[in-house]
Amino acid sequence: MYVVIAGGGRLGASLAAWLISGGHEVSVVDFDRAACVRLDETLGSVSVLGNCIEAEALARAGTNRADVFAATTRDDGVNMVACQLARHHFGVSRTMSVVNNRDNADLFGLLGIGASVDVTNLVLGGFQEGFSTRGMMHLMPMTSIDGKTLVSVKIPPIAGTEERLLGRIPLPEGTLVTLVITRDGSVSIPTAETTIKAGDEIVVVTTATAEEELREVLIGPLVE
Amino acid sequence: MQRPSGPVTTPKQTVITGCDDLGATVSAALAEKGYVVTVLDPRPEAFDRLPRDLVQQDRIIVVVGDATRHEDLRRASVRDADAFMALSGSDSENALVGQLAKHVYHVPTVVCRIDDPTMQGMYTRLGLDAISGTALVARAVLEADV
Numbered sequence: 365m366y367v368v369i370a371g372g373g374r375l376g377a378s379l380a381a382w383l384i385s386g387g388h389e390v391s392v393v394d395f396d397r398a399a400c401v402r403l404d405e406t407l408g409s410v411s412v413l414g415n416c417i418e419a420e421a422l423a424r425a426g427t428n429r430a431d432v433f434a435a436t437t438r439d440d441g442v443n444m445v446a447c448q449l450a451r452h453h454f455g456v457s458r459t460m461s462v463v464n465n466r467d468n469a470d471l472f473g474l475l476g477i478g479a480s481v482d483v484t485n486l487v488l489g490g491f492q493e494g495f496s497t498r499g500m501m502h503l504m505p506m507t508s509i510d511g512k513t514l515v516s517v518k519i520p521p522i523a524g525t526e527e528r529l530l531g532r533i534p535l536p537e538g539t540l541v542t543l544v545i546t547r548d549g550s551v552s553i554p555t556a557e558t559t560i561k562a563g564d565e566i567v568v569v570t571t572a573t574a575e576e577e578l579r580e581v582l583i584g585p586l587v588e
Numbered sequence: 589m590q591r592p593s594g595p596v597t598t599p600k601q602t603v604i605t606g607c608d609d610l611g612a613t614v615s616a617a618l619a620e621k622g623y624v625v626t627v628l629d630p631r632p633e634a635f636d637r638l639p640r641d642l643v644q645q646d647r648i649i650v651v652v653g654d655a656t657r658h659e660d661l662r663r664a665s666v667r668d669a670d671a672f673m674a675l676s677g678s679d680s681e682n683a684l685v686g687q688l689a690k691h692v693y694h695v696p697t698v699v700c701r702i703d704d705p706t707m708q709g710m711y712t713r714l715g716l717d718a719i720s721g722t723a724l725v726a727r728a729v730l731e732a733d734v
Contacts, residue, residue: 444680444684468684
């Protein structure tokens with residue numbers, strides 16, 4: 365297989381090394397001369413010095429005969445344009461890209477670019493949410509048109525409710541409780557008869573639009 | 589002052605990203621035509637290019653922010669926009685935010701400044717209204733009587 369990689373940073377270089385170890389042929393396009401030298405020293409001559417949003421550089425990398433094109437830069441605009449050029453200008457049928465800002469994942473999906481969200485940003489996002497909101501953390505986006513996402517909710521003590529029957533909680537449409545982890549660490553797949561107590565953690569599939577309502581029924585409104 | 593005749597309609601909402609000379613000129617021209625224009629740029633000093641009176645009268649609303657961040661796009665009212673123009677100096681930024689406006693925020697009219705000729709041709713074929721300053725100037729030069 366022949367793979368052209370846009371961006372020779374840590375991710376691009378690791379991907380190239382992995383592909384080469386699997387017997388594949390690889391070229392890596394990067395506009396930084398030092399990055400190209402580093403790539404060639406460690407992986408043999410794989411680098412192509414150039415701007416990966418310019419057709420001329422992608423042509424020099426032999427993008428027209430690539431089986432797969434992978435974009436790995438820190439800039440989502442550059443990744444998107446590079447993949448679209450590979451697809452529409454050079455006729456590469458399989459393109460994939462890292463998505464640095466997960467809000468862009470839907471767009472990449474709509475454009476037919478296989479998208480993989482950068483984990484560093486995902487973890488950072490988790491921390492940021494931990495600071496800014498109570499009790500709900502995004503675990504991962506799920507590839508889907510309607511923006512389904514997996515969240516984890518820590519159930520707080522709610523005044524007047526010791527425990528609640530899952531079937532009685534008015535969950536918003538499009539959400540599904542997939543897993544309940546109790547305070548003592550036991551894990552189960554819930555049914556309508558499962559009781560939810562303060563201190564439990566539940567893993568829920570939800571959508572961007574249903575998220576606020578979900579938060580409200582499980583942990584109460586955001587305002588103190 | 590002359591007022592347009594006919595029924596009173598809500599002024600059209602336009603969002604412009606990038607307040608270089610092009611963004612500033614288009615913003616002022618649209619505001620003069622009665623549009624409500626929101627301009628987004630990360631550099632506060634870029635807004636000095638806008639006519640001060642139009643900003644003071646809220647006919648041009650300035651938002652300091654990064655067009656590639658969704659929360660900043662939403663602060664610039666992308667969701668209520670009738671038209672969206674990505675006019676920054678970066679082709680890749682314009683292509684990204686233009687396609688976000690079109691496909692994710694469903695703005696009815698989207699115009700993108702794409703100066704690279706290959707990219708401009710590709711995005712035009714993909715149904716994006718991609719304009720190139722270079723191409724427009726070249727055409728004007730070639731069409732001029734010489």
